[in-house]
Amino acid sequence: MINLYVATRVLTAMGAMLRAFWEQLVCRICGIPAEDVRVFKVSELCGHVEHELTENKKQTFLICFLPFVLNFILSVCFLLGGAYKIVYVGDLKTLTGYLFFWLGISFAANCVPSFEDVLSFKDFFYSKDSNIVLKVILAPFFAIIYGFSILERYSLTFVAAILFAIAFPYVFSYLFPVIVTISQMIS
Amino acid sequence: MKDEKDLIDENELSDMDENAEEKVLDVAALSEDKLSAALDKSATYGDNALNDELEKLAQTFKAELQKAQSMTEEELIKKGIITPEYEDEEGAIPDDELCTCCGEKRKDKSRGENYEYCKDCREAMKNYPFGSLNIISLIVTVVLAVLSVYSFSLDFVPYNTVKEANGYLKQDRLDSAMSAYDGAISAFEDKEITAKWLYLKTSKILFDTMPSGVNSMTDIVTRLDKALSVAELKMPIYGEYANLREESLVLYGTMQNFYKIVENEEYVDFENLSDEQYKQAMTEIGSLIDTEIAVVSKDGKTTKMVPANEGIVRFCQYMYAYSAGKYADSYQYMNKVYETEPSYLWLYAYELGVVELQGGEYEKAELYADALLQTNIESSDGYALKSSIARMTGKSDEAIKFADDGLKYDTNSTELKRLKVMAYVTQGEYEKAKEISDEVIANGSYGLFHMTAIVVENELGNDDKVKSYIEEMEKYEVDLTDRLQEYLDGKITAKQLFTEGTGDVE
Numbered sequence: 057m058i059n060l061y062v063a064t065r066v067l068t069a070m071g072a073m074l075r076a077f078w079e080q081l082v083c084r085i086c087g088i089p090a091e092d093v094r095v096f097k098v099s100e101l102c103g104h105v106e107h108e109l110t111e112n113k114k115q116t117f118l119i120c121f122l123p124f125v126l127n128f129i130l131s132v133c134f135l136l137g138g139a140y141k142i143v144y145v146g147d148l149k150t151l152t153g154y155l156f157f158w159l160g161i162s163f164a165a166n167c168v169p170s171f172e173d174v175l176s177f178k179d180f181f182y183s184k185d186s187n188i189v190l191k192v193i194l195a196p197f198f199a200i201i202y203g204f205s206i207l208e209r210y211s212l213t214f215v216a217a218i219l220f221a222i223a224f225p226y227v228f229s230y231l232f233p234v235i236v237t238i239s240q241m242i243s
Numbered sequence: 244m245k246d247e248k249d250l251i252d253e254n255e256l257s258d259m260d261e262n263a264e265e266k267v268l269d270v271a272a273l274s275e276d277k278l279s280a281a282l283d284k285s286a287t288y289g290d291n292a293l294n295d296e297l298e299k300l301a302q303t304f305k306a307e308l309q310k311a312q313s314m315t316e317e318e319l320i321k322k323g324i325i326t327p328e329y330e331d332e333e334g335a336i337p338d339d340e341l342c343t344c345c346g347e348k349r350k351d352k353s354r355g356e357n358y359e360y361c362k363d364c365r366e367a368m369k370n371y372p373f374g375s376l377n378i379i380s381l382i383v384t385v386v387l388a389v390l391s392v393y394s395f396s397l398d399f400v401p402y403n404t405v406k407e408a409n410g411y412l413k414q415d416r417l418d419s420a421m422s423a424y425d426g427a428i429s430a431f432e433d434k435e436i437t438a439k440w441l442y443l444k445t446s447k448i449l450f451d452t453m454p455s456g457v458n459s460m461t462d463i464v465t466r467l468d469k470a471l472s473v474a475e476l477k478m479p480i481y482g483e484y485a486n487l488r489e490e491s492l493v494l495y496g497t498m499q500n501f502y503k504i505v506e507n508e509e510y511v512d513f514e515n516l517s518d519e520q521y522k523q524a525m526t527e528i529g530s531l532i533d534t535e536i537a538v539v540s541k542d543g544k545t546t547k548m549v550p551a552n553e554g555i556v557r558f559c560q561y562m563y564a565y566s567a568g569k570y571a572d573s574y575q576y577m578n579k580v581y582e583t584e585p586s587y588l589w590l591y592a593y594e595l596g597v598v599e600l601q602g603g604e605y606e607k608a609e610l611y612a613d614a615l616l617q618t619n620i621e622s623s624d625g626y627a628l629k630s631s632i633a634r635m636t637g638k639s640d641e642a643i644k645f646a647d648d649g650l651k652y653d654t655n656s657t658e659l660k661r662l663k664v665m666a667y668v669t670q671g672e673y674e675k676a677k678e679i680s681d682e683v684i685a686n687g688s689y690g691l692f693h694m695t696a697i698v699v700e701n702e703l704g705n706d707d708k709v710k711s712y713i714e715e716m717e718k719y720e721v722d723l724t725d726r727l728q729e730y731l732d733g734k735i736t737a738k739q740l741f742t743e744g745t746g747d748v749e
Contacts, residue, residue, distance in 0.1 A: 074384055077377045089360075089368035108368075130388055137391030140402055145431065146439030146470075156391045159384075229406040236403065 057210070058098060064214040065096065065103040070159055071127060071166030072096070072103035078123035079105040079169075086115040100209070104170040116180045120169040120201055127167045131217075134160035135224045144225040157221060165217035168204040177201070344368075401430035405441065412444070417619035418652060421448050442470035443484060450487055452619055453589040460495040464488055473542045489538050489549060496536035497551040501559040504528055513567045521567055528563060531556045554584030561594070574598050588614055593624040600631055601745045608632050621652035623659055630662040634669060635746045642666035657683050661695050665741045673702045690721045694748040698730065698737050724749045 065072045076095040083090040083105060092106035110116040138156030141147040169177075180186070181194055207213050314322075342348050342361035351362045360368070395402075408423030424445045431438045446466040453459045467476075467488045476485045505511060510524040535548040561576035577598065580591040596611030609632055615625035626649025634642035646663040650656060660683050667676035680696040693712050700708040713723065723731070727748045730740045740748065 070380065070384060073377060073380045077373070077381060080371060080373065080377070084370060087369050089365050090371045091360075091368060093371055093374070130384060133388040134391050136395035137393075140395060140398070144402065145405060145427070145436075145441055146443075147431070147436045148439060149437060152390075152394065156387070156394070159387065159391075225402075226409075229402070229409075232403050232406055235399070 058100065060211045061100070061209075062096070062098055062102045064165065064211045068162035068165045068214065068217070069096075071131075071162035071164070074130065074163065075103060075123050075127055075166040076105050078126050079107070079119060082115075082118045082122050083107050086110075086118055088115055088119070101170060103166060104173075110173075110176050110180075113180045116173070116176050120173050120177050121197070124167045124169065124197075124201065127163045131160050131163035131167065131220075132224075132228075134163060135221055136228070139221050139224045143222055144229075160224075161214075161217045161221045164220050165214045168201055168208050168213060171205045171209060174201050174205045398431075398434070398436075401427040404430065405438075412448075415618070415620040416652070417448050417452050418454075418621040421445060421452070421454075424448075437469060439470045442466040446470075446484065446487060450491065451589065452622075457495060457498050460491045460498070463491040464495070467491075468541050471541075473540060476541060489547075490552070492538045493536045493549050493552050494555050496538075497531060497555045498559070500531055500534065500536075500551070501528060501556070504531075505563065510563075513563060516567055521569065524563060525560055525572075528556065528560050531559070552584070554580050554587055554590065557583060558590050588618055593628060596624075596628045597631075600628065600635065605632050605636055623649045623653045623656045625649075627658055627662055630659070630666065631746060634662070634666050635742050637742065639666045639670045642669075657692055661692050664695055664699060665747075668698060668702065669738050669741050673699055677703060690716065690719070691748060693721075694724065694727050697727065698740065698748070701731065702737050 073095050076093065080090055080093050082088070088107050088110060090105050090107045092101075096102060107119075110119055134156045136156075138153055138158070138160050141150060141153035142157045147153055168174075177198065181198070182191060204213055204216065207216060311319075336349055340349050342350055342364050343359040344364035344367075345361060348361035348363060351358055351360060351365060354360075354365070404423050404427040408420045408427065411417075411420035411423060424441050428438055428441050428445070431441075443466075446463045449459050449463050449466070455462070467484055471481055471484060475481050476488065504524070504527050505513070509520055510516070510527075513524075516524070531551050532553050534551045536551050538547045538549050540546070557576050557579040561573045561580065564570075564576055565573035574595075577591050577595050580587065581595060584590065592611045592615050596608045596615075599605075599611065600608040608628060612625050612628035612632065615622045615628065619625070626645050630642045630645040630649070633639070633645055643663055643666045646659045646666065649659045650663075653659065660679050664676045664679050667673070667679075676699045680692065680699050683692055684696055693716050697709050697712045700706075700712065716723070726735075726740065726745065729735050730737065730748075735743075
């Protein structure tokens with residue numbers, strides 16, 4: 057299982073490298089000692105930065121949220137250039153389309169924090185004495201990272217990323233009227 | 244300056260253990276340094292100021308000394324003033340107590356019994372440097388991301404058109420979907436992009452609607468050849484499209500063979516055929532069922548012989564029989580089309596619907612109209628049938644409404660406008676009918692429309708207009724139909740013309 061996991065990280069190398077970068081960046085910002093920043097190591101933390109347990113809510117939130125959001129945004133950027141060509145209209149002759157599509161999948165497959173970080177998140181935000189309003193607000197985000205971090209342990213985030221990439225153009229196209237409105241306002 | 248020994252003796256330090264002693268002496272040394280600094284400054288002081296300074300220093304020294312003396316060894320260790328020394332036999336830090344990172348200093352046990360690193364290494368880990376590969380990856384990623392978004396923005400307009408087309412397709416608005424897809428295909432072709440999925444989708448829509456008959460058949464093959472390579476046409480995943488291509492070629496080939504037959508001198512004047520010539524023609528057309536059509540591969544290298552399509556052969560027989568005025572026969576052949584190719588709605592549904600309508604079988608006609616609209620909600624044939632059924636069952640308001648529904652999608656349909664005119668005539672709303680017929684005739688002549696307009700002008704008593712329309716039709720060698728002549732002769736009323744029998748001018 058570890059070998060399969062490492063293989064999917066290698067296959068989605070760019071996403072894994074950038075996720076590790078964001079995690080290391082958060083560690084520096086929050087003063088969390090990072091023990092091992094190697095991206096490709098044969099362990100469950102392949103693609104993640106090995107760091108000390110977070111000590112407060114701010115650190116926990118940032119270490120889970122920031123890499124997730126940044127990699128997701130990058131994934132969307134690449135799928136705009138790749139998924140629309142490959143999946144939406146079937147332009148299968150341009151190399152850039154394939155490159156962007158692969159990069160979009162890479163970043164989508166490397167959004168989720170490590171399971172340990174997710175458990176820290178749960179401990180800090182979903183303990184008995186935590187603020188109920190905060191629990192409600194963070195519930196969707198927690199559900200996503202918790203669910204997908206479990207999938208990641210079985211290397212299924214790679215499959216999920218491919219499905220996301222295929223569905224992406226059809227879902228994102230609901231935002232086209234907004235894009236049209238904004239471009240009309242600009243012009 | 245006092246030496247170390249003097250300081251030790253003076254302050255009774257000889258009983259303390261070495262380490263504590265050393266620290267105390269450090270404090271003393273510091274005080275000594277301060278003292279010597281003060282002495283150096285002494286030249287600038289008067290005697291009183293100097294004495295005060297010296298007094299202060301002595302008091303500071305005493306206070307620090309007392310403080311150090313009062314602490315226990317544990318307290319000194321806790322404050323970090325001294326470090327506990329665990330000595331093994333050789334006097335060094337054991338391996339299991341060494342920091343995992345540097346291997347030189349002692350693990351920081353204040354973080355926990357199992358903590359692996361020393362304080363210094365822990366501090367360094369908070370500022371772990373970024374690797375050059377990470378920085379390069381970040382820069383490359385950002386550049387590529389910007390390029391990706393830029394590339395999307397360049398093609399946004401055709402993507403938006405495809406989105407609209409997909410929306411129309413979901414609503415079964417096949418004509419609008421086709422138009423939008425073609426717009427997107429054209430935009431991509433200008434950029435030399437082959438939008439494969441769009442070609443495949445439009446080929447399927449074309450096959451379901453066949454808006455241009457034979458031209459649509461060749462159009463389907465052209466689109467499929469653009470989208471798929473020879474190898475892809477052999478793959479099981481594209482089997483559906485390979486079959487579509489073959490079927491279109493067979494339909495086209497069969498039609499071409501039919502045209503060759505009817506171009507024969509003997510059969511070309513189908514309106515003036517003898518019974519024998521008619522039978523002969525029908526037999527020859529019917530024999531096409533037993534022929535084979537050569538289906539050539541995309542690269543022209545292989546040819547496959549496929550039996551002709553019986554459904555299209557029966558349709559050819561229907562067309563010829565109808566043109567020859569053999570309406571009962573034409574109805575039989577159209578029923579055979581339905582029996583052999585029930586999926587070819589585009590081939591038989593409207594014609595059979597009209598036949599059922601004219602035969603008074605309104606429910607059957609309604610079924611064909613509904614089938615047409617289920618496949619394509621923009622089908623003007625479907626709305627035409629619905630409007631005609633409503634008019635002939637005395638529901639002229641509904642007839643107008645169905646015509647208007649169809650005109651929403653096909654604003655230029657002269658047939659739907661004609662049906663609206665007929666509905667208004669049955670209601671006695673001749674002015675409203677005239678408004679529409681004047682507009683349509685002004686935009687171009689249309690045989691049946693002229694005949695319908697004649698009825699309107701006749702009802703309004705505009706004899707001059709009636710005469711000018713008849714003259715115009717004569718110019719184009721279009722004869723008045725028997726039914727219209729019956730009406731003009733006063734044998735039937737306008738309402739009877741449009742609600743009984745065929746329910747039309749022909």
